[in-house]
Amino acid sequence: MAERIKSLLEYDIPDTATELLSSIVRPPITAQSFELKPQFIQFISNDLFAGTPHECPVSHIDGFLEKCDAIKLDSVTDDAIRLRLFPFSLRDRAKEWLRDEGIGSFDTWDKLAKAFLVRFLGQEKTARLRNELATFRQFDDESLYEAWRRFKRLQRQCPHHGILEWMLIQTFYNGLTHEFRIYIDAASGGSLMTKNPTEAKELIEKMAANDNYHPGGRHSVKKAGKLDVDALTLLTSSVQALTSKFDRLQARTSTSSPETCQMCNVQGHIAPNFPKNSSEMSIKEATAFYTSNPKMPYDPHSNTYNEGWRNHPDFSYMNTQAQLNSPSPPPSFQARESFNHQPMNQQLPPQTSKYNLDSIMETFTTS
Template identity: 35%
Template sequence: MSRSSRTGKFIYDPEVEKAACRRRQETKKCKEGQSSIANDSEEDEISMANNQTLRELAAPKLTHQPLCITFPTLAENTSFELKSGLIHLLPSFHGLSSEEPHEYIQEFEVVCSSMKPLVVTEEQIKLRAFSFSLKDAAKDWLYYLPAGSITIWAQLKKKFLEKFFPASRAISLRKEICSIKQYLEKSLYDYWERFNKLCTRCPQHQISEQLLIRYFYEGLQSSDRSIIDAASGGALANKIPREACELIEVMAENSQQFGFRESNPTRRVNEVETSSSIQQQLSELTSFVLQLAVGNVQRARVCEICTNVDHTTDACPILQEDGAEQINIAGGVPAPRRQYDPYSSTYNLGWRVSRPTFRL
């Protein structure tokens, strides 16, 4: 092998050439040995598989599937362990449709940032603690991801939101924001809070601040809309979006602090009755009709002769006895009257009212 001298010419050195040849041969032999070892191991595995029984081949492997998260390597002579206190502080996410993925991610990042040790980065904590906060279907989703496919927290966060906050959910929330309305008998503060929570649930709604204020203003009740226009100097449209938002926020807070109360409210002529009052009137009317019906039935069954409710006037026993007496008289045999009969000539009124007297 030749080498350069100070004059710029190359000088051949046989010792250097021999050393280089020896090194090339050793490297070649090492590679051939490694390849032969790999081939031998593959052949051994194939031969071992051919010699195994069906039961041994169907037995589950003891090696577990590696996790999809590849944790960054720690610095030399550095150890890291997640404390149980940190794990208990982590929020839980089960993968339900009623849960808010953005709210969960925000709370998770707050907990991890507040418990950061000095020896590791916040990236390490988030990647290692994320699996402990997932439950049920959400944890199953994490285990089904390809092994080693995630290396950084931003990538894991993106995968999570794509799974549990799809585009269809964002579109539904945007429609709800555009068509928001103030409920009856709800204060301005309640309406403002509901609007802000709806916008927070969908951070990527891509609606400008001007349109957000417009949708909020159009959904107001006429009374609150008039109050806001008066407070803004005639019309809210004369304010810039930032000023309009601040004005609405101040008025909403004032509504929460003091509220409102109506004194001696006047009833309108064509006011629609509430469902509770209608139900009460219907129940009263039904009760009155039932009382009338019961009274008519009782009145129809009361006998006009003996005032008995067990039979009608036509079926009174007294009329039946009079008829029998007339029949007997017509036959020449008068029927004797009972002494307690009030229609008899021998009826004594004193029999009913007489009672024994006791003298001291």
């Protein structure tokens, strides 16, 4: 029978046999009746793999095989079940990868699993997992059980790490804290290094299981917290707080204004440092001394009534015997009279003001 020739329009329409476009070649089924029930598909779809960096492709393959082993059908091979169900365990990037691998790329489960691991494990992720295994370190808040479980999880995520068994045991032992190494050495009867790899691994397994038997780990380090502070730590923090308060108080005292002298009320010195000789006091200090003591009865700078003025020789109008004998009034009296005859808007000559100030200071220093 001659083959029908397609029209040009038919060449633009894709073939409806979509099974020919799949990258998976499904093995034929020889059984008389075969059906993948919806509950089987739902069972596989409960744990989907998206292909993100934090997902482990090895764990996904392992979980998928466990589920497929629970499905057994007469006259149906394992590859036929796995190749038909595996696409239902993928989504997003992983689903797109399977479709883009090419038509008929995988006709066996081994080929599909190997290509899947190569794509989503890769050299970069393998190198990172190998480095984590070679530089394994126990965390400060991690128990022996938790550290051992994490170490085995790294091996499971990278089963092709290529590290020998004795190197793995030695790496784990060296990565433990000092306290846990002493604990393991004591349990081994001296040193773990004296045992062979099998004996050492069995001992660590037993000790890790025993450490997990006690809630929280018997030898785990407690995490720091407000409720997990011992007496010594509490005392130390209290002493540090008191020291800090004392330092702040001392800093405020040192930066405050200088002390005021109790004798002259002048800042900058205290009473024991007050100059005992009147000749040592400057005019500025004397002025400040009398300005800060307004209640002294003989204060020449007072703005109110001063009892000392009536006995002052330059401000007295009394006709003393010395004034009667003198041919002319004292210079201060002349200056006072000339001052009374000047206009109000004129100031006292500089010589008169200087003379009065010198007289006042001479009287002050004498007293």
